[in-house]
Amino acid sequence: MIFLRHENEMVTEGIFKGMHIVSALYNCARQNPKKPILVVKSDVNAAAFIEKIGNPIKRAFISNYNSFNTGIGYIEDSPYIKISNKVKYPTWIKGTNAFYIHASVVNEVSAQISASRNLLYWVNSVGKLIQPKGVFCYQLPVLQQDEQLSNIYLYRFVRQHYKRRWTFFLLFCHLIYEKKFPFFAFAKAQFFKKRSVHIEQAILSDSILQKEGKLDYDVIIPTLDRPDYLYDVLRDFCKQTVLPSSVIVVEQNAESSATSQLTYLKEESWPFKIIHKFIHQTGACNARNIALSLTKADWVLLFDDDNRFPEDLMYQVASALRVTCSKALNLAYVQKEEIENQKGYFQWAYFGSGSSIVHRDILNQCKFDLALEHGYGEDADFGMQIRNSGYDIIYAPEIQVRHLKAPIGGFRSKFKFLWSSENILPKPSPQIMYNRSKNTTQSQLKGYKLTLFLKFYFQQDMKNPFTYYRYFQKAWSSSLNWASKLPINV
Structure with missing residues (x-):
């Protein structure tokens, strides 16, 4: 790992001494294209930061904790703005006390974005641009700082990374909520062009792989009045090259006198253990929590009862988990005639309980919030619980599950609140x-x-x-x- 130390954004030692830190970083990366680089302020003890980053994968961009600027929340509606300063948190927002980035990523960026004279602006601009391109961006709860972009740079940032109309919206929010009218910052921002970068997925593929081993996983499936669809799902699992340890089915029927529709669970033989729980209460949050409490495997696949998938699905999942070192993986959830063309792996702003696999370490801390039962937002909330526990959600668009959206069953009756x-x-x-x-x-x-x-x-x-x-x-x-x-x- 190469160290670049700077004071007041000027390199203080080595062959790049006296050069602005961003220019030095660009030059260093060109000269050492296969090396990871750590940029640190001269007066900062980076030992805790180095310990926290460990042995990161090549596609990582990691900094200390920093708050950026509260105004960004007016225009970005994502989970990357409310950042926990207690755990490693996935976000494009960056600090400048210390940050890690691989030279190959820097070289991709430097070919498209000129060296900035403002380090805080540069690290956040790069984070915002490369996160959706497959670079995993994080903050660590060490070397905490509160270095915020001024309004001049905030409006410029919004202009260069969002659609132009959001600069008007930001001005409107400042006027309404803060009784401020930073017109000069707004007007100056209009002279800048929007930024974009392209990152070759090939440069991100040299990842640190975990040791290959058997994927120990359970499956949880809440179901309501879809016995035929569920049967097809179970038969698809029977064909898997990597079989589950257990499949937990929580069948729901609000009628107290109702009996189970899933007689085939006992009448037929299955190559895995089936745990069947029949309850007289509807609600996906409650059903999933019951199912999760019955799991024992290291990994749990959260699934819907109207999915179809190929026989090598779980083999693909096992490979993706090894490559990304992730503990929460969202699979592509495509409907009929829908096509997902993205390639690679990406940090994901969402969470889908119909086609995701999550590690036991997460499930020991996270449950579906019953306050959201029969409503909206339970998946988004579960995703935030994952992030606030110090984990990330990675999207694997090439691993695809077909969601049939069955026309019968499920949670179709409108709940009266x-x-x-x-x-x-x-x-x-x-x-x-x-x-x-x-x-x-x-x-x-x-x-x-x-x-x-x-x-x-x-x-x-x-x-x-x-x-x-x-x-x-x-x-x-x-x-x-x-x-x-x-x-x-x-």
Whole structure:
């Protein structure tokens, strides 16, 4: 590993002494294209950082903890903004006390982006650009700093990494929520062009592989009134080249007198253990939590009851887990005639409980939140629990599961909530408000509120803006009120 030390962004030692740190990094990477590089401030003891990064994979870009600028939350609605400073957290946001990056990645970037004279801007720009291209970006809870971009650079950042309209939205948010009008920063940003980079997947493929071994996994499947579809799923598992240890099926039927539809579970033989739990309560969160409590394997595959998949699916999964060193892998979940063309592996802003595999270390800390039962956001919340526990979610687009979206069964009946009969219905739904209040920053919540306000203004009949504003405020307050009462037993 090559060390580059700098003070006030100027290299303090070695052959690049006196050169600006970004220019030095570009030169160093060109001269040492196969080396990892660590950039550290001269007055920083990087021992804790080096210990935390361990032996990272080639596609990693890791820095110390930094808060960036709260204003970014107004315009980015992703899990990468509310960052935990207690664990290794997946995010494109970067600090400058210390960061690790591989020379091959730097060379890809330097060929497309000129060396910046502002290190904080450069590391965050690079993080924002390369994360969606397959580079795994993290912050570590060490060497913590609060080095924020000024508004001049914030507006420039938004202009160069988002659509132009978001600079207008940011200005609007600053005016409404902070009573500020940084017009000069806004106007200056308009002269910059949007940035983009291309990263060759081939340079990211030289990963550190874990030792190959048998994939020990259980499968959990909640099901409701889909016996034929579930049967096909189980038969697909029978054909797997890597068989599960157990398949846990939680069958739901709200009728207290109902009997199981899954008689074939006992009537037929299976090459794996089947655990069948029949309950008279509906709800995917509860069903999955019950199923998770019955698992014992190191890995758990979360699955839906209307999936179809090839016989080498789990062999592909085992290979991907070794390559990415991930403990949470999301598979491509494609519907009929849908095509996923992406190649490689990516950090994923989502989580899907219909086609994901998760390690026991995560499941010992995370459960589906019953406050979101029968509503929306349980998968997004589970994903945030994973990230806040110090793990990442990786997307494998080339490993594909076909989701049939069965026209029968499942959770199709509309659940009647206590707020359903109110004169002014809560907006957004209390479950969405609960999830956003729990998992986003105040700036993100305010940005979402303004987006929702504008979106629904043009979709409803109340065209008097003042009347609509009063109505929306009441609907928003109602949502906050009901969200604070979740979960509600009805």
